[in-house]
Amino acid sequence: MSADGEAGGNATGRLVYAEFFAPAAAWAPESDDAQVLSRAGCLESLLRYQADGSPAPSLAASWEQVTPTAWRFKLRDGVQFQNGAPMDANAVVQALQHVLKAKTPARSFNPDVVSGVKAVDISTVEVATSVPDVLLPLRMAAPSTGILAPQAYAGPRINIRGTCTGPFTVVNEVPLQSLELKRNDDYWGGTPGVATAEVRFIADGAARVTQVQTGEADIASVVPAVSLATLEGDAGIELQKVRTPRTAVMLLNNVRPPFDNPLVRRALQHAVDSKAIAATVYEGVAAPAVGPFSPDDPWTPEGAAPASFDHDESKSLLDAAGVDPHSLDFVLIAYNDRPEFADLAAVIQEQVGKLGIKVKIRAGDYASVEPDMLAGRFDAALLSRGYLVDVGDPAGFLRSDYSCRGSFNIAHYCDQQTDAMINEALTTSDPNARHDLEARIAEKLQDDAAGVFLVHESLVTAVRSGVRGFEPHPLNFYVLTKDLKLGVG
Structure with a gap:
């Protein structure tokens, strides 16, 4: 536990949070930096x-x-x-x-x-x-x-000192390394239970885990599956797991040969064993994907099941497409911000390789590969995508990721029937009717093999035993809240 929270439990002590994502856009609120500032208890x-x-x-x-x-x-x-x-x-x-x-x-x-x-x-x-x-x-x-x-917008970059409303205010920033925070005694929601806090930006999942193990950090977000075994026997650490609306997918460039042919995309669906991937790469904390949405969501098609792992079906589809699998080769982007992706890419390479398809893996951090992905300069790419992160209903995700003019349509999937259903969902006020539409869209995306949906992920947070009041949130928007306290009792 952090130094100020030891020796009998100082409920107004210092808490250290190991954050998995470093701000990359100078705190521009329109960027994903906003999520970091929200988890920091400021925005x-x-x-x-x-x-x-x-x-x-x-x-x-x-x-x-x-x-x-x-x-x-x-x-x-x-x-x-x-x-x-x-x-x-x-x-x-x-x-x-x-x-x-x-x-x-x-x-x-x-x-x-x-x-x-x-x-x-x-x-x-x-x-x-x-x-x-x-x-x-x-x-x-x-x-x-x-x-x-x-005042936040008065200078050349966003000023986050004193310009938030949350339970914690920023007092110092070491760019790309940390934020130093103190509690906001005038917080409208009540006095926070922790006096000071630090957010440490640690992209490496194993390093975040180590910090919690040694007591240098009290909370570590997004614990990678490969680190679970090292934590599960530690009596001083609680692993809090929550199902999160997030799916790992292998996006296929729908406008670049050979993936402009839906038969080839469907062949790739059957060439990958998602059940084995969930059990091994994700250590059982993920479930095989049944499409873009998890099986228990109200907008998932009834009876949806993972695509079958069937190389005979893959060969049959490639034959129908007039494609020799031995002539196929593509580059798969696997960004290393997600620790599982290195193993995931290797497993996909091995599984599709049994058909004679050659896969070359391109690694790098997400910031370095995103421009090529957005511009369509890629063959295939792994992506961990939260389908409720942008808007808390999948219609927003469907519009941005799978409509013809979607702002985050990395797969470059475009289908007029799908667009019409998405537009209808966005104007349907009755939730049940909207969810029925979203389920139909999900079914079509799976049938069209817009991408190879791999696993539905879980969010795992490591919390030191002296931390009280932490509640994991499925969207992972809130970590440092007024309810956090350090100590026993």
């Missing part, structure tokens, strides 16, 4: 996600849809930014407009969806959408819509 949005995925009040006390394309949010009374400035409608509008005007807008909140933001009065904000969008409240719970004080 908050108008709404927040509950564990079941539904939105709950946060900086906004209530919200309502006033027209088919307009929603109003009533701000919570008396909230101040950590620098003492009022969190009023003008500040909220400035923060949200900054995200809308970004060169690379957020996937959840961008001009394709949101047509404008305005202050109705000092405590009411109206968000307008270009077309009716039933997911707007969920968009307002995403970290990318987090609210920072006007």
